[in-house]
Amino acid sequence: MVGPSRIAYGTVIPAGTICRQDILEEGKIFAAPEAPKAPRVFAARIYRGIDRIVANNLIYIGNLWALKAWYRLVRMRTMSGDVFSQTCHAGALARIEDCLKERIQRMSELADKIAYSAKNARAETGEDLPSVIKARQQALEDHWPDMEARLIAGSPAAAGSANRDVFLQAWQHADAASGHSEAVRGLNPSARKAGTAWLQEIVESASALWTDL
Numbered sequence: 775m776v777g778p779s780r781i782a783y784g785t786v787i788p789a790g791t792i793c794r795q796d797i798l799e800e801g802k803i804f805a806a807p808e809a810p811k812a813p814r815v816f817a818a819r820i821y822r823g824i825d826r827i828v829a830n831n832l833i834y835i836g837n838l839w840a841l842k843a844w845y846r847l848v849r850m851r852t853m854s855g856d857v858f859s860q861t862c863h864a865g866a867l868a869r870i871e872d873c874l875k876e877r878i879q880r881m882s883e884l885a886d887k888i889a890y891s892a893k894n895a896r897a898e899t900g901e902d903l904p905s906v907i908k909a910r911q912q913a914l915e916d917h918w919p920d921m922e923a924r925l926i927a928g929s930p931a932a933a934g935s936a937n938r939d940v941f942l943q944a945w946q947h948a949d950a951a952s953g954h955s956e957a958v959r960g961l962n963p964s965a966r967k968a969g970t971a972w973l974q975e976i977v978e979s980a981s982a983l984w985t986d987l
Contacts, residue, residue, distance in 0.1 A: 778830035796826065817898035821891045823907055824884075828914060828984050831881050835874065836980030839929035840973040842870045847938070848945060848969075852954040878925050885918035913987050921983050934975030941969035 775787075776794040784801035787793050791806050845866055853863035892911040895903045902908070944965035950957045958966070 778827060778834065780830060780833065796830070815899045817895075819887060819890050820895050820898050820903075821888060821911065822903065823910070824888065824914060825910055825984075827884070828881070829981065831877060831884075832980045832984050833977060835877050835925060836929075836977035838870055838874050838877070839980060840976040842867065842874075843929065843938075843976055844973065845870065847942060849954065851945070852950050852957060874925075878922065881925070882918070882922060885914055885922075889915045917987055924983060925980070929976045930979050933979040934972035937968040937972035937975065941965055941972055944968075 775781075776792065779793065780796045780798060781787075781793075782798050782800040782802070785797045786803040788803070791804065793804055793806065797804055845863065849866075850863060853859045853866075888911045892903070892908055892915060895901070895908075903911070944961055945957075948957045948961055952960075961969075
């Protein structure tokens with residue numbers, strides 16, 4: 775697996791296969807595409823299409839934002855009964871923060887490399903990058919400082935707020951005595967739907983930092 779990649783549930787990737795793409799349809803077997811017949815010049819510091827790389831990183835960060843919100847506002851209720859549970863809850867939030875910092879740092883490193891790629895493709899490979907690819911690389915270079923600041927700030931407070939409030943109202947009345955999973959399973963369908971929509975809106979608020987450029 776050469777990431778970042780999104781792989782749907784039930785995907786089968788045969789042993790010995792190299793997967794460099796997203797597989798978004800569930801329950802499929804992956805057949806690796808044939809390599810291009812004509813070799814081209816390889817330059818380690820020159821990137822080509824970056825849309826999928828940036829988009830998948832932001833989707834990952836968005837999911838970490840959603841997981842953080844879940845632990846802060848939902849999971850806390852079923853992890854506060856004793857000092858051991860409270861410590862596990864604090865540890866989970868700390869690890870989520872670690873993952874966020876690591877992924878933002880990796881994106882910052884990519885943005886730094888892109889500054890070189892967009893300007894030096896011809897010198898390194900003998901040809902200019904296609905205009906569409908070059909424009910997207912330039913977009914990342916230009917917008918990264920603002921994107922980084924917004925990623926560090928975390929998910930917008932308004933992201934999914936209406937669905938969040940619907941879900942949390944139902945959650946406060948859920949019977950948590952039987953455990954977290956059973957409490958979630960016991961929620962009515964509309965509350966579960968609102969919870970799913972809330973978390974998805976958080977993910978999309980991260981993705982929008984790139985797709986809206």
